Amino acid sequence: MRGLTTIGFDADDTLWHSERVFRLTEERFAALLADYVDSEGLSQRLLETERRNLDFYGFGRKGFVLSMIETAIDVTDGKVPTSVLKDLIDLGRDMAAHPIEILPNVRETLHEVAERYRILLITKGDLLDQEQKLARSGLGELFQAVEIVSDKSPATYQRIFARHGDGPERSVMVGNSLKSDVVPAIEAGGWGIFIPHPLTWALEHVEAPMHAPRFRQIERIGELPALLASIES
């Protein structure tokens, strides 16, 4: 086999915490509605709204806020005060201002991997949000290219690994989402390395492709250099 040349990294919950901010916001959403509606089942209702809206809003903070507003109106039969809806808009602003918390060993691992491979950042979500998070992370200059995409399909990985690397066959995608990072990269002909994160959005869950020869799982990003060496040996 010709060797690997290109490593793609997911961003949210692979390089830095993200879902934690959504969960925190969702707790504040439930607290704001506590006087008007039973919190039982509220999370499920919000998730249903998000799922229904995915084709209209895509991924990211603005769509999440719009889904919170819609859910708040629906679950209260319209009785939610508009002051609470303004608070939900403010929650969205707080999310944007939330400090970036880089996951352990990310910086060292990226530096080490960047010495041997081209490294790419491949992320979905709101364009502006993702750019601002990357800028604040201080990790930007490590990446040869940054691709912010609306969806992560096999065709997405084909295109990105062809444009910035030597095609998917010589590329690896690393991320915490089986659905978005691992499975489509493998379907595109590349390697998919899964690093589970304790919090992962319910809409990102799929079965692990346990029998795919190019599937690997590690528990921490710090294990990545050794895993890449073992793949190449």
Place this chain on the structure above:
Amino acid sequence: MRGLTTIGFDADDTLWHSERVFRLTEERFAALLADYVDSEGLSQRLLETERRNLDFYGFGRKGFVLSMIETAIDVTDGKVPTSVLKDLIDLGRDMAAHPIEILPNVRETLHEVAERYRILLITKGDLLDQEQKLARSGLGELFQAVEIVSDKSPATYQRIFARHGDGPERSVMVGNSLKSDVVPAIEAGGWGIFIPHPLTWALEHVEAPMHAPRFRQIERIGELPALLASIES
């Protein structure tokens, strides 16, 4: 001078109508609020909210809907019924579903220009929205590359024309926004061709760079091939 090789096109209100959909939505917004607030000054209030939110939301439909909701709550001192706010969310969905109306002569002109030059689409706005509009326009396969960006600065054009062309010096940007398309492309060292559109968002207005040697203005996109030929002669 070495010749031009690369032509960048803005999308909204350069290739297809867009601001018209925002204006129509704004009229429906005013109609929905007509029972609660004087429509006098409403448009100005909405614009102020949009301007204030630009750093949080960037450009595009989702931020526009969030700004409409916020303005509706503010101008009615919170008295707007939540049913109206749900209608505003629906207006955002209607915007996404609005058919693409390609401007006159766009298709023929792009075909003609693409025979001699590499052509790029360079647009800002919601990632998903812009991708969906391009897909529905049927123009996608004409472009060598599509760049959806959060902002259009001189650095943006430097980067894009270096990546997909031979640098800004041999590139032209064509668009209806002096602020986003024309002035920053000229500042990056390229040519900026302004095609005014009767509706242009107030936040996109700046002075025309009348004395810049690489500034040109035409009234219709159909005049572009002749203009490019005259620049090169």
